[in-house]
Amino acid sequence: MESFVVSARKYRPLGFDEVVGQEHITTTLKNAIDNNKLAQALLFCGPRGVGKTTCARIVARMINGFEEKAEVNSLNIFELDAASNNSVEDIRNLIDQVRYPPQFGRFKVYIIDEVHMLSNAAFNAFLKTLEEPPSYAIFILATTEKHKVIPTILSRCQIFDFNRIQVSDITKQLQKIAKREGIVAEEEALHLIAQKADGALRDGLSIFDLMVTFSTGEKVTFKDVLNNLHILDYDYYFKIVDGLLAENPTQPLLLLDEILRKGFDGHNFIVGLSEHLRNLLVSQDTRTIQLMDVPDSIKKQYAAQAQASPPSLLLSWLNIANQCDIHYKGSKNQRLSVELALMKMANVNAVFKSNGTALAQEAVKKKLN
Ligand SMILES: Nc1ncnc2c1ncn2[C@@H]1O[C@H](COP(=O)(O)OP(=O)(O)OP(=O)(O)O)[C@@H](O)[C@H]1O
Ligand SMILES: [Mg+2]
Structure with a gap:
């Protein structure tokens, strides 16, 4: 049997041009390398799985001029996973290695991953080396938690903030x-x-x-x-809104029951419905349709339903959904609170009319007094 390599490893970019969604970083790094202006200490921050380790390895390869794009191809790249090697001893070992110039290539590159996991003592042992590294050493520190890196380290590094990927x-x-x-x-x-x-x-x-x-x-x-x-199909929301537009709560209530019986959470449902209503609002105008993160085929469906839904009505519904969302956690009968929200939405015109009359009556009363 052929052994299976997970896609995340098989498709790790080997050049900056293959890195997705981090153009601000790849361009800067590429220019710095091309112009020999790369700082000796870099800090890559950002959420998990967005290309920090990948870019660190690309930098390491590029500054040594290793053109061929083979994975792990050099003795000059040292990777330390600070999550499992976080003691002073580990850092001392690293500092010992740094003393010797590279045998091949021009630079030794040290990638310290999850650097926020280093112990305080290890951080401190590392400071001096980081401040005055030998000319052939480059340190690339990576972390998902920048706020946990001590300021003395931060101030010694050139910082690159990685984006979440769209x-x-x-x-x-x-x-x-x-x-x-x-x-x-x-x-x-x-x-x-x-x-x-x-x-x-x-x-x-x-x-x-x-x-x-x-x-x-x-x-x-x-x-x-x-x-x-276990994701809720968009279709449910489209059908529920159809029912609400017809000012009839029957279909929405039955669908809610089906959704809850499938094991979906009522709170997620109401948050999802709010998102759907928001999407209908942005679909009212062709210019804002692009603010929606859905496939093109579904955009068309939104545009069609948006045509049938007056914005003022959508706003009222969104308000009701929002109230339900805010009070959901504190509610004793959470199912009822979602049902009530749907019933209010289906009857929003009637509710507003009666509220309107009550307000008018109050105004008349005030005038009479
Ligand atoms: N920007 C990106 N462009 C292309 N592939 C990417 C990108 N980011 C992540 N990947 C894919 O995800 C895998 C893991 O990315 P990488 O190890 O660089 O993430 P990381 O930012 O270091 O994450 P962590 O914080 O968990 O260490 C890569 O091998 C690659 O397949
Ligand atoms: Mg990483």
């Missing part, structure tokens, strides 16, 4: 990889995976691998991904 960029990357692997995948399915990845490309790739394993016949479909990731 849903559209993750989708594109997944499309590329699916194509190379000969896997047929629906665009909506990849989009859903990208949304679930929550900004981390590595997570996107891992979920993708999982979905490929689950899928039958080398095809990743929207329906399969929904089921396997």
